[in-house]
Amino acid sequence: MFSRLVVMEVPSGDPTRTGQPSRAHVNGMARLARTGPRDDADPHIVIVGAGGSRAACPTGDKNGRHLPVMADLVDTVGLRPLIENAGVQSHTDDFEALYNDLATSGKHDNLMADIESIIRDYFQQLRIPDTATVYDYLLLSLRPKDLVATFNWDPLLAQSFRRHEGLISMRKPAFLHGNVAVGFCAEHRTCGWYDDNCRVCSQPFSPSPLLFPVKDKDYTGQPFIRSEWARLRRDLEAAYFVTIFGYSGPITDVAARNALLEVWSRNGAREIAEI
Ligand SMILES: [Zn+2]
Numbered sequence: 001m002f003s004r005l006v007v008m009e010v011p012s013g014d015p016t017r018t019g020q021p022s023r024a025h026v027n028g029m030a031r032l033a034r035t036g037p038r039d040d041a042d043p044h045i046v047i048v049g050a051g052g053s054r055a056a057c058p059t060g061d062k063n064g065r066h067l068p069v070m071a072d073l074v075d076t077v078g079l080r081p082l083i084e085n086a087g088v089q090s091h092t093d094d095f096e097a098l099y100n101d102l103a104t105s106g107k108h109d110n111l112m113a114d115i116e117s118i119i120r121d122y123f124q125q126l127r128i129p130d131t132a133t134v135y136d137y138l139l140l141s142l143r144p145k146d147l148v149a150t151f152n153w154d155p156l157l158a159q160s161f162r163r164h165e166g167l168i169s170m171r172k173p174a175f176l177h178g179n180v181a182v183g184f185c186a187e188h189r190t191c192g193w194y195d196d197n198c199r200v201c202s203q204p205f206s207p208s209p210l211l212f213p214v215k216d217k218d219y220t221g222q223p224f225i226r227s228e229w230a231r232l233r234r235d236l237e238a239a240y241f242v243t244i245f246g247y248s249g250p251i252t253d254v255a256a257r258n259a260l261l262e263v264w265s266r267n268g269a270r271e272i273a274e275i
Contacts, residue, residue, distance in 0.1 A: 041145050042240035042269065045232070046138065047260075048150040048157065048173075051246025056133040056156055061126045067154060070096045070213065070250065077122045079115055086111045096213040096252050103214045112212075119153070120210060123180045128159040135160035138245075139168055149174040149232045151247055151256070153210050155181035162193065174228045176219075176256065177211040184208060184224045191224055213252035219259065229259065236263045242275045 024030060050069040060066050068076035073095040074083065083092055086108070091097035099115070102108040128135070135157050138148065150157050150173055157173055158181035175182055183205025184191035185198035190205075197204055209222050220226050236242070242264075249257045264270060 042238050043235045044142060044146040044241040044243070045236055045239045046142070046146070046148045046243045046245060047247055048148060048152060048245050049247025050152055051248070052134070052150070053152050053154050053156050053246070055246060056135045056160075057129060061156070062129045063125075063127060065122075065126055067126070067156075070094070073119075074098070077119055079118060082111070082114055082118065096250055099212055100214050100252055103212070116210065116212065120180060120207075123154045126154050126156060128156045128163075133160060136164070139164055139170065142168075142170055144169040144171075146170060147174060147232065147235045149176055149228075150179070151177050151253070153177060153179055155179065158182065158193070171231075174231045175208065176225070176228055176232065178208040178222075178225060180208070180210070182208045182224075186223065189223065189227075191227070213250070215252050215254060217252065217255050219255060233259070233263045236260065237266050238269075239267060240269055240274070244275070 050067070054067045054069060057067050066076050071094065074080055074092060079095075080092065083098070088098070088102070088108075088111070091101060099112070102112050102115075133156070139157075139160055142148070147170075148157065158175075158179060161168075161170075161173060181194055182191060183194040183196065185201065185203065185205055188198055188200040190198050190200060191208075192198075192205060194205060194207060208224055211217055211219075211222075211225060219229050
């Protein structure tokens with residue numbers, strides 16, 4: 001059993017003599033460099049996909065609504081009657097392929113607008129359960145220097161973050177494909193939660209754009225999306241831990257995968273960093 005360690009700090013110029021407190025020595029020995037969390041320490045990045053929200057609510061949200069993934073989004077959100085009435089017959093069980101086909105055909109602008117509206121309405125209604133979810137555990141386990149970046153449109157991560165405001169001091173998550181829980185003011189380049197007002201003009205925020213699954217997705221055209229990616233890029237370049245949770249890097253996210261790999265290649269610690 002260890003005897004109780006008695007800390008006797010000594011002047012830095014003479015570590016053998018006890019006397020005035022010193023930050024450099026203890027018990028006649030030089031102190032080790034400080035370790036532990038620092039504001040400027042390498043961040044831990046957590047990248048979240050649709051599987052993360054499904055894991056947070058495996059049996060549905062607070063009101064029993066299911067969390068869709070791309071493979072079952074058509075029926076979960078209720079798009080099938082709309083698609084069938086429009087005479088679309090291919091890829092009706094694969095929303096990624098379906099939407100990409102509609103976008104590249106150039107013939108279905110009205111149908112695409114209706115699909116986007118139904119999807120936004122569905123996701124806006126989702127509510128995080130009153131009990132702790134995996135998102136709550138995740139956010140409460142990270143430190144202020146860390147960053148969660150999500151590809152999801154649903155508001156569950158944002159709702160979890162908001163119910164812990166005051167308990168955690170992390171920066172708000174980065175929303176890489178937009179999100180129904182956030183908004184922005186294009187004129188003053190400000191953003192916040194969807195029910196906030198711009199701090200400059202005091203007007204309600206506009207809804208965040210949602211990036212839909214097309215192979216040539218543009219991550220730079222929308223200022224809000226561009227700024228969210230800039231936040232992730234800056235931190236990913238210095239990250240030591242990268243955790244990917246419920247994200248498979250689907251084929252319509254080829255631009256996202258390339259962007260992540262390009263930034264990761266510049267990370268000076270990647271030889272020893274952990275993914
Ligand atoms: Zn404004």
